[in-house]
Amino acid sequence: MDFLLRKLAPQLEALPVGLALEIPGGQRVGRSSADVVLTFHDWGSLAVLAAGQIGKLGEDIVEGRVGFEGRMRDLMAAAAHLLPGSPVASDTSWWSDMLRRARSLAQHSPQKDAEQVQFHYDVSDDFYALWLDPHRVYSCAYYRDPGMSLAQAQESKLDHICRKLMLRPGERFLDVGAGWGGLLLWAAEHYGVDATGITLSKNQHAHVNRLIESKRLQGRVRMELRDYRELDESRAFDKIASVGMFEHVGRANMHVYFGKIRRLLKPGGLVMNHGITAGGVNTTQLGAGMGDFIGKYIFPGGELLHASHVLREMALADLEMLDAENLRPHYARTLWAWSDALEEQLPEAQRVLETTGRARDAAKVLRAYRLYLAGCAMSFEQGWLSLHQLLASRPDGRPQTGALRGAQSAYPFNREYIYER
Incomplete structure (x- = not known):
């Protein structure tokens, strides 16, 4: 799991708002003065965040697998910068169509x-x-x-x-x-x-x-x-x-x-x-x-x-x-x-x-x-x-x-x- 934390560390520092993560076991990583705090109850949800699967992270929040504290505006400001690429990329293959x-x-x-x-x-x-x-x-x-x-x-x-x-x-x-x-x-x-x-x-x-x-x-x-x-x-x-x-x-x-x-x-x-x-x-x-x-x-x-x-x-x-x-x-x-x-x-x-x-x-x-x-x-x-x-x-x-x-x-x-x- 150290790999996930190493991958996330530079992303957290580059965010326009302060984001802190509380990971399983109680350790806290990210900004010391955080606008948003996400509490992860299992490592799978942290892997979802590291992959930039923002929608799946939202599902984990809804289902209670991830806790959230902070303003929605700040959470969305962070989410927009955690995406791995544009969410409007097109799949134009005939099979997908x-x-x-x-x-x-x-x-x-x-x-x-x-x-x-x-x-x-x-x-x-x-x-x-x-x-x-x-x-x-x-x-x-x-x-x-x-x-x-x-x-x-x-x-x-x-x-x-x-x-x-x-x-x-x-x-x-x-x-x-x-x-x-x-x-x-x-x-x-x-x-x-x-x-x-x-x-x-x-x-x-x-x-x-x-x-x-x-x-x-x-x-x-x-x-x-x-x-x-x-x-x-x-x-x-x-x-x-x-x-x-x-x-x-x-x-x-x-x-x-x-x-x-x-x-x-x-x-x-x-x-x-x-x-x-x-x-x-x-x-x-x-x-x-x-x-x-x-x-x-x-x-x-x-x-x-x-x-x-x-x-x-x-x-x-x-x-x-x-x-x-x-x-x-x-x-x-x-x-x-x-x-x-x-x-x-x-x-x-x-x-x-x-x-x-x-x-x-x-x-x-x-x-x-x-x-x-x-x-x-x-x-x-x-x-x-x-x-x-x-x-x-x-x-x-x-x-x-x-x-x-x-x-x-x-x-x-x-x-x-x-x-x-």
Whole structure:
């Protein structure tokens, strides 16, 4: 084991924060004044750290094989420097691609998707409410002004999407993966649309329907417990938004997903696809065990595509890409806001989780979410993950639609309308 310690010693000294390791037997190595202390109960976990398998180390922390003291921000600063290389390196072999496709197909049946979504989103509404904004918007905020709070930035994001979609009173609007109803209700209350939302989360479905009733929006707003593949295509929507949902679709089902979106959209209508994208062109998850960690504890079945692949899938579905906006650093700031809010309420979070159906695993769930939020914040800061808003249309085939000849959609082919105050 002296070999492991000799290997780690120079790495520990070079870190931007003070890191100390307490190894089996009680010996302490690393910085004398440490910001972060990791306590190892067996040598196997120390070997994981020496190999730079940050995701596996996270698993050991969740399972209690490694103890942790210190701030999450400091732990992530250390983790970023302990990686042996880039976690977005691509494996482009035909065999690996075939395996990824087979696994994707197996993981994304309607039943599997429902189970996987409920595993994550139905942990506890009260738990999420501790660290989300009052609207419970669980996606990247938009810090239009640097001084915005998280709550202000989330309302800014909701309005940003509604503006991009050019929502108008009376239009039929679909929110695919509507979460706790933030966008669905914002669009109905501020833009006067007839709004339909869908989710696979039973908790979210019940929560949003309570809000619809309390706001007396019945008849104009509805929330359905439904898979996107089951939506009725007989009456199309004017505008469609999908926010933080297509990460659950799976690479092998992207043609099904965007094909369905096109059929649900009126000719000339607009669709906004807002979602996490991969930092590497051919990767579906982060390396160094980080993607495996998220798949095991947070988002089972989640898959990521590079923005270029998403645009290709949209084009194959005959959707015309109109505008692309990268909000990557906005998501880093959003995730740090969530992480900091959770860190400030750890005893309450533990208590809330102990009242759920996973009470026996409450401590593990909490450790997993602490690592997930901070780790994702670091990943967006580093550029390993990204976030794109992609605005597209279903061209109506009419050569003189709109102010510009050949526009073929509601989009004016300039961005001024999005940013008008």
